[in-house]
Amino acid sequence: MLARVWSASLIGIDALKVGVEVDLSGGLPGVVVVGLPDTAVQESRERVRAALKNAGFEFPMRKVVINLTPADVRKEGPVYDLPIAIGILAAAETVKRTCLDDYLFLGEMSLDGTLRPVAGVVAIAAAARQLGLKGLALPADNAYEAAVVPDLEVYGFKHLSEVVDFLNNPEATQSVQVGEPDTLLRSPTPVLDLCDIKGQAQARRALEIAAAGGHNTILIGPPGSGKTMLAQRLPGILPPLTFPEALEVTQIHSVAGLLKEKGHLVNQRPFRTPHHSASGPSLVGGGSFPKPGEISLAHRGVLFLDELTEFKRSVLEFLRQPLEDGKVTITRTRQSVEFPAQFTLVSSTNPCPCGYFGDTVQPCTCTPRHREQYWAKLSGPLMDRIDLQVIVGRLKPEEVTSQPEGEDSATVRVRVEAARKQAQIRFKGSPTLQCNADMESRHIRQWCQFDETTRLLIEGAVRKLGLSARATDRILKVARTIADLGSAPDIEAHHVAEAIQYRTIDRMQ
Structure with missing residues (x-):
């Protein structure tokens, strides 16, 4: 039989x-x-x-x-x-x-x-x-x-x-029924709110730009300046997951065996924080039967690498292709597996081994050679892929003792959602474009046009900072996001100028 x-x-x-x-x-x-x-x-x-x-x-x-x-x-x-x-x-x-x-x-x-x-x-x-x-x-x-x-x-x-x-x-036998998809997507109010941050106006602005355009960000500053606090509050200003996105994220977590609430979609954008001792396969995925790694578990969310320069350089190089392609392909003898990896990279690091280079209070004890070796862990191609490079300075004494006065996450999220909506209208519902960071060269030529004054400004930045073509494209993407936050239809010189200031540590020693 x-x-x-x-x-x-x-x-x-x-x-x-x-x-x-x-x-x-x-x-x-x-x-x-x-x-x-x-x-x-x-x-x-x-x-x-x-x-x-x-x-x-x-x-x-x-x-x-x-x-x-x-x-x-x-x-x-x-x-x-x-x-x-x-x-x-x-x-x-x-x-x-x-x-x-x-x-x-x-x-x-x-x-x-x-x-x-x-x-x-x-x-x-x-x-x-x-x-x-x-x-x-x-x-x-x-x-x-x-x-x-x-x-x-x-x-x-x-x-x-x-x-x-x-x-x-x-x-x-009766089949199992769950609530309507819309009820599954309701996200609770984020516990970590931007209103807890004291000072750091430029870093807060950078986070808003990162959320609106999906831009990769690095926060650099001395110990205790608030880098980790800022990064942890990025998910709170991101737009909520749509139903297709939530189903996709839930699917990844289900395959990894990490789904906690049965019968519920993952209703918050992922925020993954691997330790700096993580290996390359743990980040990108692997195994005899490949399983998703941290970058896929952060799909549609945030991958936060704290103490970036403490990661092995060989491990960080694993991120280069996923940051560019939004996916990772793992090849084995019998099969090739592709995992989605469209995430926003947020990282933080000290400016030098002792942590106080450029600090206004604590003197730096590192030699130029030590600082050069410290930053050598971050390759040029990797830094090219980080759109926003932000200095997070020490808080002033009056800022330390004062009450936080910045906007809360809900207020900032309204502007972020409006900027993303404007971008989606421009993309006309293209499934491959979710935010400005996803734009390719042909999209940049179409939607990031500029006048002669702006062209001269960009050329000057390329000469002075030694920017690559990729870094220049990313400046234009950031400028497009800044224009969207200001509801401006076209990129103007001041949008590009603000975007350029977030590339000033490209060649930091």
Whole structure:
């Protein structure tokens, strides 16, 4: 007897439909799994055998051949326990086959038949919807997670026997329902607010520009000047996630196994803060079966690298391509996986090893050679990709003792959303352009035109600062954002002048 059940395999943050074919043939009793299974899939033979017996079902005393298709794609993890068990029961005619082709089955099984949750169900649910399948049958602990994908029937079960009852009598089981997508996207008021910041008017302005245009930023200043406080408040002035963005972010976190609230989309923009001892693969992702790294977990949000110059230079160089392309491709012998990585990089560092170069109070004890070695960790190509380079100076005594007087995050966010809306109108809904930082050279030529006075200003900055063509393009992107914040239709000389001042440490020694 032959039966086929549908499941899925994760490839990056996407899912591939996998057929689980079970054949009960003559010969000595035994179980054979083919189709490039990994060790966890091979071990499912014993888990499924014990689970079927302990759940009260008879395991066929015949040769059982299980084929996972397509046969040239590596299968990993315990996600195939449930579909293998259902395939065996269907081949033995213990369950009806009427709706096997309508649903994807996935889930790990304990030896008593209890279903255990697995990772990546949001990606699998999204794939099931795209494939036109009716729904999913999966562990109850994953049901609300998968149900955030609209237009899909999701059935959650705690035990193998419940799945059998569902297949034999589908009308008796109710699918899992969650609230409307709009209610899932409501974000609580950010705990960290810009109104907590004392002074630092220029740094606050830079954060507003970064939020409005999605520009990469580095904050440089002595210890205690407020660099980390400023960076932590950037998510509070970013626009809320749209439903497609929230679904995309939730999908990434689901694949990584980091989804905390089942049945809810990730409703706040990610803010990832890896330690400076992080390795390159931990940032970009990796492993034998590639998983998303920190830059993908920060997709549509913020990646904050505190103490940037303490990171290994080789690790920082991993960021160059993702910062330019908005994605990262990880290649292995058998497959190539692409993860999205459209994030805003915010970093902070001291100006020198002792931290007080240029400080008005504490003298610097570093030699010029030490400062040169310190900044040599940041390569020119990496600095080219950082649009806003901001000096965060020591607070004045009167600023330290005074109460904060700056605007709160909600007020700034209104201007940021207005600027982004103006940019979206200009982009005419292009799916590849979310903000000004995403513009390519052809977009800059189209939307960042300038007059003769501005041209001379830019040429002077290129000569004086030794800017590359990439850095010059990024100045124009920042100028476009500044113009959007001021509701100006065209870039003017004062917009470019303000953008240029954020590049003055390009060659800092």
